Amino acid sequence: DQQVKQNSPSLSVQEGRISILNCDYTNSMFDYFLWYKKYPAEGPTFLISISSIKDKNEDGRFTVFLNKSAKHLSLHIVPSQPGDSAVYFCAASARNSGNTPLVFGKGTRLSVIA
Amino acid sequence: KAGVTQTPRYLIKTRGQQVTLSCSPISGHRSVSWYQQTPGQGLQFLFEYFSETQRNKGNFPGRFSGRQFSNSRSEMNVSTLELGDSALYLCASSLRTGDNEKLFFGSGTQLSVL
Numbered sequence: 001d002q003q004v005k006q007n008s009p010s011l012s013v014q015e016g017r018i019s020i021l022n023c024d025y026t027n028s029m030f031d032y033f034l035w036y037k038k039y040p041a042e043g044p045t046f047l048i049s050i051s052s053i054k055d056k057n058e059d060g061r062f063t064v065f066l067n068k069s070a071k072h073l074s075l076h077i078v079p080s081q082p083g084d085s086a087v088y089f090c091a092a093s094a095r096n097s098g099n100t101p102l103v104f105g106k107g108t109r110l111s112v113i114a
Numbered sequence: 115k116a117g118v119t120q121t122p123r124y125l126i127k128t129r130g131q132q133v134t135l136s137c138s139p140i141s142g143h144r145s146v147s148w149y150q151q152t153p154g155q156g157l158q159f160l161f162e163y164f165s166e167t168q169r170n171k172g173n174f175p176g177r178f179s180g181r182q183f184s185n186s187r188s189e190m191n192v193s194t195l196e197l198g199d200s201a202l203y204l205c206a207s208s209l210r211t212g213d214n215e216k217l218f219f220g221s222g223t224q225l226s227v228l
Contacts, residue, residue, distance in 0.1 A: 043219025
């Protein structure tokens with residue numbers, strides 16, 4: 001049973017527009033959420049995170065929004081650039097439940113078209 | 115500072131064989147985690163080692179095992195290989211156990227089982 005779901009396997013966006021990547025989770029114990037970005041032939045790299053005590057975290061062009069009641073988070077990239085084309089993984093952990101490993105979604109492949 | 119190094123980069127094996135994958139973490143990092151990435155399941159947690167002790171284990175059969183050495187280098191072993199074991203195996207290191215925000219991934223070992 002997938003505890004972290006990324007229902008869109010792929011997304012295409014024009015350069016300069018907003019990219020919105022979505023993620024849903026089912027485990028109420030999750031209290032910390034992260035986004036990782038992966039280019040082909042490379043390992044995932046950490047992008048941005050958010051704690052459950054917040055509903056928004058911003059870092060430059062990247063903003064993550066968390067809706068705890070809906071168990072939903074989203075990553076906004078504005079403006080999108082061709083270099084953002086990659087696979088994006090949503091991940092979650094239950095920090096307050098001790099040392100629990102990250103649970104990842106299946107990823108969304110973002111293509112930014114010039 | 116060198117990143118996480120995984121060897122070999124590619125591996126082809128046949129069913130029934132066994133395989134050993136190696137991971138050298140970033141210098142000073144004591145926690146090493148292993149993940150399996152497949153197109154259908156995304157990234158799935160295998161196990162985590164910290165100071166030569168297994169701290170967490172994912173939901174994989176006993177054919178998957180690992181260990182960590184005193185220099186923090188880690189190996190994972192898969193015995194009696196099955197076709198479904200074909201995947202990208204990713205290693206990630208961090209300074210401390212449970213330090214999920216600061217996981218640094220290697221480029222992975224692509225295993226193909228024929």
